[in-house]
Amino acid sequence: MADEVVLVDTWVSMFGMRVRIALAEKGIKYEYKEEDLCNKSKLLLKINPIYKKIPVLIHNGKPVCESLIIVQYIDEVWNDRSPLMPSDPYPRACARFWADFVDKRVYDVAKKVWTTKGEEQEAAKKEFIEAFQILERQLGDHPYFGGERFGFVDLSLIPFYSWFYAYETFGNFSIEAECPKIIAWAKRCLQKDSVASTLPDEKKVYECVVQMRKRFGVE
Amino acid sequence: MAKNDVKLLGVWASPFVMRARISLNIKSVNYEFLEETVGSKSELLLQSNPVHKKVPVLIHGDKPICESLVIVQYIDEVWTSGPSILSTDHYDRAIQRFWAAYLDDKWFPAMRRIRGAQGEERQELVDQVVEGLALLEEAFGKYSKGKAFFGGDQIGFIDIAFGSLLGWLRVTEKLGEVKLLDEAKTPGLVKWAESFCADAAVKSVMPETEKLIEFSKLLMAKMKGAPPPKN
Numbered sequence: 001m002a003d004e005v006v007l008v009d010t011w012v013s014m015f016g017m018r019v020r021i022a023l024a025e026k027g028i029k030y031e032y033k034e035e036d037l038c039n040k041s042k043l044l045l046k047i048n049p050i051y052k053k054i055p056v057l058i059h060n061g062k063p064v065c066e067s068l069i070i071v072q073y074i075d076e077v078w079n080d081r082s083p084l085m086p087s088d089p090y091p092r093a094c095a096r097f098w099a100d101f102v103d104k105r106v107y108d109v110a111k112k113v114w115t116t117k118g119e120e121q122e123a124a125k126k127e128f129i130e131a132f133q134i135l136e137r138q139l140g141d142h143p144y145f146g147g148e149r150f151g152f153v154d155l156s157l158i159p160f161y162s163w164f165y166a167y168e169t170f171g172n173f174s175i176e177a178e179c180p181k182i183i184a185w186a187k188r189c190l191q192k193d194s195v196a197s198t199l200p201d202e203k204k205v206y207e208c209v210v211q212m213r214k215r216f217g218v219e
Numbered sequence: 220m221a222k223n224d225v226k227l228l229g230v231w232a233s234p235f236v237m238r239a240r241i242s243l244n245i246k247s248v249n250y251e252f253l254e255e256t257v258g259s260k261s262e263l264l265l266q267s268n269p270v271h272k273k274v275p276v277l278i279h280g281d282k283p284i285c286e287s288l289v290i291v292q293y294i295d296e297v298w299t300s301g302p303s304i305l306s307t308d309h310y311d312r313a314i315q316r317f318w319a320a321y322l323d324d325k326w327f328p329a330m331r332r333i334r335g336a337q338g339e340e341r342q343e344l345v346d347q348v349v350e351g352l353a354l355l356e357e358a359f360g361k362y363s364k365g366k367a368f369f370g371g372d373q374i375g376f377i378d379i380a381f382g383s384l385l386g387w388l389r390v391t392e393k394l395g396e397v398k399l400l401d402e403a404k405t406p407g408l409v410k411w412a413e414s415f416c417a418d419a420a421v422k423s424v425m426p427e428t429e430k431l432i433e434f435s436k437l438l439m440a441k442m443k444g445a446p447p448p449k450n
Contacts, residue, residue, distance in 0.1 A: 069317055072313070093289050
């Protein structure tokens with residue numbers, strides 16, 4: 001029986017990118033539905049009534065929400081190829097911890113870098129760099145957060161790289177100057193087809209953020 | 220397994236610590252509970268959770284595991300001879316994780332803020348929490364299939380994630396003078412809460428509401444008396 005896989009998403013979302021990378025890693029064919037977040041579809045409101053957010057994976061008619069939950073679901077269902085999670089419970093717990101760290105300590109503060117100004121923005125930039133310095137220390141001398149292989153934590157974080165140009169431009173700072181190992185790691189990830197074919201062009205992301213800033217009245 | 224092979228760093232009042240304790244009880248794991256002193260952090264805590272410096276931390280052998288839901292899943296995956304906490308069905312697991320994340324990301328943060336809020340903001344928070352309970356009532360009806368728990372006959376992941384928050388829910392109701400869990404609106408959840416608190420894995424680790432109330436008053440007093448934060 002062929003699996004029916006649909007992804008409701010938006011091209012610029014780093015959460016959506018996580019799911020697309022996972023699907024690409026596993027070689028899963030799926031239908032992609034681009035969502036206009038300014039004009040949410042009836043489908044989105046039906047499949048994610050609580051958050052009304054993307055990404056949502058619909059597998060054989062059943063919706064799965066929240067990017068890290070979707071990625072774990074994909075890994076568990078299509079468990080015969082390209083494992084994304086470590087096989088042992090302890091490294092698996094560590095992977096979950098660090099992906100959670102990305103959600104708790106990177107996303108909100110990164111958003112503040114492009115939505116705020118002045119002192120608030122300076123504070124956000126400081127926290128942003130601190131979070132990435134912690135991640136750099138965690139990476140250590142390994143090629144990936146998953147060790148020798150690209151895994152769950154790498155996948156959770158790499159989408160943010162496509163937004164770096166936007167953060168640096170609006171925040172007027174260089175992430176490479178502060179966290180060179182993170183940039184080296186990102187470039188290494190980009191050598192993988194699943195990542196290169198998923199991450200959008202950083203200039204396109206920047207243009208999109210320019211529009212979003214206008215909508216939020218940041219200018 | 221030797222008792223000192225499993226340690227749990229925690230505080231008695233923390234719902235997140237309770238999640239770990241309930242899970243260890245479900246699996247009949249002997250462990251040493253190391254109570255942190257409120258207001259100070261031990262060397263062991265700072266060493267084993269340098270990133271967040273928070274409880275709970277499970278230390279298995281010499282390996283620290285942090286974040287309550289990560290700990291619960293770890294316990295479930297290591298001690299496989301005991302009853303399962305997460306479903307073996309992939310889709311059901313995704314649903315269980317969804318609701319646990321909802322409780323931590325949306326519902327509990329709104330509930331915590333009720334006591335400190337006033338006027339319109341307070342009403343909005345109360346509405347959010349009550350709306351959340353209606354969603355949870357619906358989920359309970361769907362997943363329990365007429366049994367006592369979200370997990371069916373036995374306590375499962377959603378029961379642990381939600382049940383651990385009941386103590387603080389009651390504190391908010393009492394001190395905030397607001398009814399949140401209402402028999403008229405969410406009869407399923409009211410009955411579920413009784414079953415949960417009476418369960419053998421929960422009873423010994425669920426703090427008494429009166430003690431939590433006292434603790435909460437102390438915390439509020441400390442926060443009010445604390446010097447203003449430096450910018």
